[in-house]
Amino acid sequence: MTLDMDTPALLRKFPRVATLNDGQQVTIRPLHPDDDTALHQFFLRVPEEDRFYLNNDVTAPEVIQEFTDNISLDVAIPLVAVSGDKIIADSTLHRSRRASRRHVGELRIVVDPEYRGRGLGARLIDELIQLGVDLGLERVVFELVDRREMPAIQAAKAAGFEEVAVLEGRVRDMYGIMQDLVILELPLEEEDPPHLDF
Numbered sequence: 001m002t003l004d005m006d007t008p009a010l011l012r013k014f015p016r017v018a019t020l021n022d023g024q025q026v027t028i029r030p031l032h033p034d035d036d037t038a039l040h041q042f043f044l045r046v047p048e049e050d051r052f053y054l055n056n057d058v059t060a061p062e063v064i065q066e067f068t069d070n071i072s073l074d075v076a077i078p079l080v081a082v083s084g085d086k087i088i089a090d091s092t093l094h095r096s097r098r099a100s101r102r103h104v105g106e107l108r109i110v111v112d113p114e115y116r117g118r119g120l121g122a123r124l125i126d127e128l129i130q131l132g133v134d135l136g137l138e139r140v141v142f143e144l145v146d147r148r149e150m151p152a153i154q155a156a157k158a159a160g161f162e163e164v165a166v167l168e169g170r171v172r173d174m175y176g177i178m179q180d181l182v183i184l185e186l187p188l189e190e191e192d193p194p195h196l197d198f
């Protein structure tokens with residue numbers, strides 16, 4: 001695989017069916033430009049204490065419209081899980097535009113509260129890790145808020161991520177209390193290592 005493999009080619013394996021722990025089947029697929037309403041409705045179902053730590057105000061329809069109108073796969077590959085017409089999870093593999101940092105991907109993931117604890121988060125983490133491998137990334141990371149994003153920290157550790165740094169007091173939580181930012185990393189195996197002559 002080469003770094004910067006043709007991203008649309010990478011997405012040809014979708015849509016994919018995921019079977020949750022209780023047997024329910026849902027679909028995992030890339031976000032579409034016409035998902036704006038469903039994505040907005042999804043984020044309105046996410047509790048404020050989870051939304052507070054996201055990068056954007058996802059309750060604002062114009063913010064969601066911006067996401068769906070400007071899908072730029074070289075910066076963020078968005079995968080959603082859907083059940084019928086409903087989006088039930090949103091997840092992204094982000095990459096820096098800076099050449100010096102394009103070998104690292106950052107994962108972000110939010111599951112509808114009604115669908116949590118059924119294996120969907122773990123499945124999406126696996127899908128994003130595999131996209132990272134297919135893109136030739138060297139590592140993927142999560143940046144999570146200690147004490148406030150504990151299920152995500154546990155899910156990352158269950159997927160093989162290891163805590164590599166703790167930035168003390170980096171985040172002010174929704175109660176105004178300073179919390180640590182936990183950086184978790186997973187090095188990715190090169191499937192087909194290049195042969196280098198020196």
Ligand SMILES: CC(C)(COP(=O)(O)OP(=O)(O)OC[C@H]1O[C@@H](n2cnc3c(N)ncnc32)[C@H](O)[C@@H]1OP(=O)(O)O)[C@@H](O)C(=O)NCCC(=O)NCCS
Nearest residue numbers: 108109110111116117118119120121122151152154155158
């Ligand atoms: C983190 C999150 C995505 C997990 O999704 P999920 O579908 O519930 O996860 P899964 O059911 O696949 O569980 C995967 C692992 O996560 C951990 N986990 C999930 N929920 C947990 C909880 N409430 N407490 C502790 N660990 C938990 C477990 O290790 C679990 O593995 P196990 O079932 O084998 O024990 C979900 O809780 C969420 O959307 N949280 C809010 C958003 C967030 O914090 N995102 C991270 C920032 S981008």
